[in-house]
Amino acid sequence: MENFNIVWHYKDLLLKGLGYTVFVSVAAILIALCVGMLLSVMRMGGDSLPSRILKKIVAVYISFVRGTPVLVQIYIIYQALAVMGLNLSNLASGIIALSLNSGGFIAEIIRGGLTAVPKGQTEAARALGMSEPKILMRIVFPQVFKVALPQLTSEFINVIKVSPMLSVLAIVELTRTAQRLVTQTYINLPFYIAIAVMYFVICAGLEELVKLQKKRLERR
Amino acid sequence: MAESRKPVISVHDLAKNYGELKVLRKIDMDIYKGEVVSVIGPSGSGKSTFLRCLNYLEELTSGEIDIGGVSLKGIDEDKHNKKLNEKAAKVIRKNVGMVFQQFNLWPHKTVLENVMECPVQVKKANKEETKKKAMELLARVGMDGKADAYPTQLSGGQQQRVAIARTLAMEPEVILFDEPTSALDPEFVGEVLNVMKDLAQAGMTMIVVTHEMGFAAEVANRVCFMDGGYVIEDGTPEEVFKHPKSDRAKQFFSKILNV
Amino acid sequence: MAESRKPVISVHDLAKNYGELKVLRKIDMDIYKGEVVSVIGPSGSGKSTFLRCLNYLEELTSGEIDIGGVSLKGIDEDKHNKKLNEKAAKVIRKNVGMVFQQFNLWPHKTVLENVMECPVQVKKANKEETKKKAMELLARVGMDGKADAYPTQLSGGQQQRVAIARTLAMEPEVILFDEPTSALDPEFVGEVLNVMKDLAQAGMTMIVVTHEMGFAAEVANRVCFMDGGYVIEDGTPEEVFKHPKSDRAKQFFSKILNV
Amino acid sequence: MNEFMHVAEIALPLLLQGLGTTAAISVLSILIAMVLGSAVGYMCLSKNKAVELIARAFIKIFRCTPFMVQVYLAYYGLPALGLNVSAFSTGVIILGMYTAAYTAVILESGVSAIPKGQFEASYAMGMSRFKTMVRIIFPQTLKIIVPSLTGQFVQTVKDSSILSIITVAEMTMMTKEAIGITFSPLIVYICAGVLYWALNLVIEFASRCIEKHNNRVAI
Amino acid sequence: GSSKNTGPLTLDQIKENGKLTVATEAAYEPFEYMDGDKIIGYNADLFAKICDDLGVELDYIDLPFQGILAGLEAKKYDVVGATLGVTAERAGKYTMTYPIQNGTTVFVKRKGDDSIKSIEDMSGKKVGTQTSCYNEDDTKKFNEKLKSEGKDGYAELLKYDSFPEAFAELKNGKIDLVAQNYASCAAVVMRNPDDYEIVADDSGKAEMVGTDTWVSWAVRKEDTELSDYINSEIHKFKEDGTLAELQKKWFGEAVDLPESDYIPAE
Ligand SMILES: Nc1ncnc2c1ncn2[C@@H]1O[C@H](COP(=O)(O)OP(=O)(O)OP(=O)(O)O)[C@@H](O)[C@H]1O
Ligand SMILES: Nc1ncnc2c1ncn2[C@@H]1O[C@H](COP(=O)(O)OP(=O)(O)OP(=O)(O)O)[C@@H](O)[C@H]1O
Numbered sequence A: 001m002e003n004f005n006i007v008w009h010y011k012d013l014l015l016k017g018l019g020y021t022v023f024v025s026v027a028a029i030l031i032a033l034c035v036g037m038l039l040s041v042m043r044m045g046g047d048s049l050p051s052r053i054l055k056k057i058v059a060v061y062i063s064f065v066r067g068t069p070v071l072v073q074i075y076i077i078y079q080a081l082a083v084m085g086l087n088l089s090n091l092a093s094g095i096i097a098l099s100l101n102s103g104g105f106i107a108e109i110i111r112g113g114l115t116a117v118p119k120g121q122t123e124a125a126r127a128l129g130m131s132e133p134k135i136l137m138r139i140v141f142p143q144v145f146k147v148a149l150p151q152l153t154s155e156f157i158n159v160i161k162v163s164p165m166l167s168v169l170a171i172v173e174l175t176r177t178a179q180r181l182v183t184q185t186y187i188n189l190p191f192y193i194a195i196a197v198m199y200f201v202i203c204a205g206l207e208e209l210v211k212l213q214k215k216r217l218e219r220r
Numbered sequence B, C: 001m002a003e004s005r006k007p008v009i010s011v012h013d014l015a016k017n018y019g020e021l022k023v024l025r026k027i028d029m030d031i032y033k034g035e036v037v038s039v040i041g042p043s044g045s046g047k048s049t050f051l052r053c054l055n056y057l058e059e060l061t062s063g064e065i066d067i068g069g070v071s072l073k074g075i076d077e078d079k080h081n082k083k084l085n086e087k088a089a090k091v092i093r094k095n096v097g098m099v100f101q102q103f104n105l106w107p108h109k110t111v112l113e114n115v116m117e118c119p120v121q122v123k124k125a126n127k128e129e130t131k132k133k134a135m136e137l138l139a140r141v142g143m144d145g146k147a148d149a150y151p152t153q154l155s156g157g158q159q160q161r162v163a164i165a166r167t168l169a170m171e172p173e174v175i176l177f178d179e180p181t182s183a184l185d186p187e188f189v190g191e192v193l194n195v196m197k198d199l200a201q202a203g204m205t206m207i208v209v210t211h212e213m214g215f216a217a218e219v220a221n222r223v224c225f226m227d228g229g230y231v232i233e234d235g236t237p238e239e240v241f242k243h244p245k246s247d248r249a250k251q252f253f254s255k256i257l258n259v
Numbered sequence D: 001m002n003e004f005m006h007v008a009e010i011a012l013p014l015l016l017q018g019l020g021t022t023a024a025i026s027v028l029s030i031l032i033a034m035v036l037g038s039a040v041g042y043m044c045l046s047k048n049k050a051v052e053l054i055a056r057a058f059i060k061i062f063r064c065t066p067f068m069v070q071v072y073l074a075y076y077g078l079p080a081l082g083l084n085v086s087a088f089s090t091g092v093i094i095l096g097m098y099t100a101a102y103t104a105v106i107l108e109s110g111v112s113a114i115p116k117g118q119f120e121a122s123y124a125m126g127m128s129r130f131k132t133m134v135r136i137i138f139p140q141t142l143k144i145i146v147p148s149l150t151g152q153f154v155q156t157v158k159d160s161s162i163l164s165i166i167t168v169a170e171m172t173m174m175t176k177e178a179i180g181i182t183f184s185p186l187i188v189y190i191c192a193g194v195l196y197w198a199l200n201l202v203i204e205f206a207s208r209c210i211e212k213h214n215n216r217v218a219i
Numbered sequence E: 001g002s003s004k005n006t007g008p009l010t011l012d013q014i015k016e017n018g019k020l021t022v023a024t025e026a027a028y029e030p031f032e033y034m035d036g037d038k039i040i041g042y043n044a045d046l047f048a049k050i051c052d053d054l055g056v057e058l059d060y061i062d063l064p065f066q067g068i069l070a071g072l073e074a075k076k077y078d079v080v081g082a083t084l085g086v087t088a089e090r091a092g093k094y095t096m097t098y099p100i101q102n103g104t105t106v107f108v109k110r111k112g113d114d115s116i117k118s119i120e121d122m123s124g125k126k127v128g129t130q131t132s133c134y135n136e137d138d139t140k141k142f143n144e145k146l147k148s149e150g151k152d153g154y155a156e157l158l159k160y161d162s163f164p165e166a167f168a169e170l171k172n173g174k175i176d177l178v179a180q181n182y183a184s185c186a187a188v189v190m191r192n193p194d195d196y197e198i199v200a201d202d203s204g205k206a207e208m209v210g211t212d213t214w215v216s217w218a219v220r221k222e223d224t225e226l227s228d229y230i231n232s233e234i235h236k237f238k239e240d241g242t243l244a245e246l247q248k249k250w251f252g253e254a255v256d257l258p259e260s261d262y263i264p265a266e
């Protein structure tokens, strides 16, 4: 019990770590949405040679992102950005790594959501003379995001859940904070239980919130 | 029919293949202002495909479609036609509206937003004016009371009437209907057919793929019977229904007209 | 109709609510062996729900249904009826078959397996014999040539015929049909109606929810018109179609029977 | 390029050694996940509210906390509960439970994708609830969920990399070791990435074969 | 980050930047560790003085040890100020500054564990160390040496993400020994005298594993101006007694440190 008092003693540090976790995750998911949309648009191209090559590249990219551990991707991107001479802060590199990773998953979610938008929806828009980019932005994506909201939410939760790996880039988010406190105090379980509860509240809370919102949307 | 006038739509030698499958074979057809053409035929005969080609929702394999001086051309003759067709389609789609079997209203927008979307986004029309006109159109199809409802809150018949209003909002010269009532509960068929009757009386040029023989007989002034990608019969409803020339049409009508 | 015999199905005071919504209100109906009852009425009037209650696919709110001496009872009267109903349903479902609008064939099994599944699994019938009988039934609906096909390889009409054979395989006394042709392309409607005609002529007791007025008029020997959860008209086709007593029915027929 | 070959030459033997452990952990965890996940999934569909609630709580807890934190908790928590298990077993158990939570959700969503009519046709024909599930619904569900299951199992292989933090000598641990020797993290990580990728491509290939087989058997 | 230029980093540039960026893993008592959210320790004190002398700020960042040398190459920071064992490999790739402590590997056992009397008693023992730390290498080599002498060797060599985790595991009995550098171990034992003791010979002197090893910091090879400056500072601290004072403060005793021949042969 007295161990849990120690956790309470460090609550400010832990909350600061939580703040970092939330910031990093929100930033990453927002960029990832753009990356995901871009990838799906690239994948929608026709049968001409350039768009076929583009599609192949996207396919390999997504396969790689889905097939390798995030940790490995974080390192590769961190190193690659440096090799490319881009002198970004660790925070920026970390957010980019998470976004590029999550973007691959979001592209797949969008692909799934696209099948839920009947072909007729786009045809109606086309028949009414709408341009292709307009059709995507005004007719297709709003519907995709609505049906894919649950998957997008769980992807957001995934981002929160992999954000601890950014600790390898010295980003002192929640897990890294706990690790530091553990090495400092030689007490482990109470800290890990505490952050598990914090993650749970954030992730489960988010899930419930989206469920509620979805119900409200469906009522109309 | 005033054969002396220039046709609104003029189709020459149109053919459409999906890979090996020949869906449209050799279609020639002129459609004049104010005509109401009913296209009938068994499932798979190419009716929808024909309609979709007129609006460039499908690439043409060969032949030509001329609408209001702009033409779509088959890509078998020249691959580059594809690029040209895409340009032409922009003009053609302003002249030709389409109403689908599945209504295809946009579920994330209200009835009014569905009707206003394209005038505002495509024609860059003034919002206030468009809204006024949209409400008039909704009134015309009897849907002004539901302007703020979402499509899923409407019955099929009501959705289809909104879809017609949405198409009218773009002020097309011709409207294509692809089985506009076949996704409807029987009780709602009548209300949609009545809206279409009104349009016909107001002089709108219409091409209607339909299984509603009653409508075809009563409202259309021309009936085309398609089978296997050919237009086999083309004439007044009287001619086609009562005195079909081909055996295939006779056989088809005998099945459809009595249970 | 032989009023002196005991009815096969006897419905007393049946009511069904979904929460606040009263879908069936107060239904009394006796159905006798060999009767072909056609149930018609506007969308939402409770036709499907009525049929589904007869097979205990829905819980009854109040009232009673008696089938072959076993009875289902409303749970408003006594909550424990739910347990009793579940037991009774096992017997009732052996006597009452059902054919659905969407066919609901099992896509992972062949046509023959679909027909054989329940006799073998539920009745524990001998496999060889069941197979022989299944092939006979498939022949009866004209589908013996497709015994090894999978449902998705068949047209809608063919699927519905298999669904009928599957139901017949359980040798029910009564078959319930819920709009058996309304998911079919018009060209395939006839073949399913013909199979149903044959069944009627062979003396099968049938209750058919349908929009096919032609079938109702020709084949049924009794027509029930439902609206708002009530059975408003109940009589011979002649009586109900030609001389409906209620205004609601008159209005409905005027919409349905002419475009 | 020369440097690449040189580093790869040192790193690959180590990485391959780790690959074996990674594969072993993954296979064992996936087996646990299939059994446990099916049980939890079936519990979710139960009419008994208490049973359903337990299953849902299990899923929620495992899905809403980072796997890394779960690993720490298991590694330090199990001994605190008086259970003395090796790091390897701890890793397999926790990864198996984590994957089971996801497997259960996939299974449940697969069942809910089956049209209601499929259940009703079976009930109307007199089939029991259990028979309907086993003979009609699960076979159709399995077909639907092969792609999502594959995705999940690929994820499991990747998640096993986190077990390096509790001294399990799997591929990521060996990666760190190889970096300690070569000081060329980019090259070593690329090698490791390619090996993970290859392992997962094998899984995806197998899954595609199963899908093709399914499609051929019943369309 | 530090320099944007591709050429070597000069002292002028550092002054222009206004800060010296030093990376470490702050989980290595008493060299560098966290106190609240501040990094303190022996190295921290030294860098504070070095930066003061240079007139720039100390930009001290905390990174996991495994990737730390990689970031140096990627120019993410100017110095790796973690406690690095000086090995031939490391010296081949980076400039290793003058040693700042004795880093020879020793073993720590649970206090009063009588089954271990000397470093020869390793048969069937579980040994913990930190992944990609130079002590891991020495510990492995020592095991091979034991085996070549016909002994059984360790039961298992476990690699933790950080030493504190290994010490926690030693305390709760999951492992029997931790292998780490002498200076750190001395400090750990000094702070937790009831839990741990260093494996020592009969005379009570700590038993060293392998040859003498030194610890120091790493600078990119091309940044000679910076490494020379740091070396001159270390030299100065030795002369004016700062180093001895700090060693007493953090380790309890002062140690003589070489300025040449501290890099082992391959
Ligand atoms: N995208 C496509 N790819 C391949 N074949 C197609 C495609 N679209 C339609 N077809 C085929 O083209 C033929 C004609 O189809 P179409 O939809 O024009 O027929 P229809 O006369 O409208 O039939 P229905 O009355 O059933 O709507 C059919 O054999 C159909 O299978
Ligand atoms: N599971 C349910 N929950 C709530 N309401 C339901 C449910 N099933 C049916 N209803 C409602 O009960 C009413 C009767 O439905 P039912 O399906 O029996 O009508 P129907 O006469 O078969 O109509 P249709 O011709 O469209 O098939 C409708 O208003 C419907 O919305």
Ligand SMILES: [Mg+2]
Residues within 6 Å of the ligand: B047, B048, B049, B178
């Ligand atoms: Mg069609």
Ligand SMILES: [Mg+2]
Residues within 6 Å of the ligand: C047, C048, C049, C178
């Ligand atoms: Mg119904």
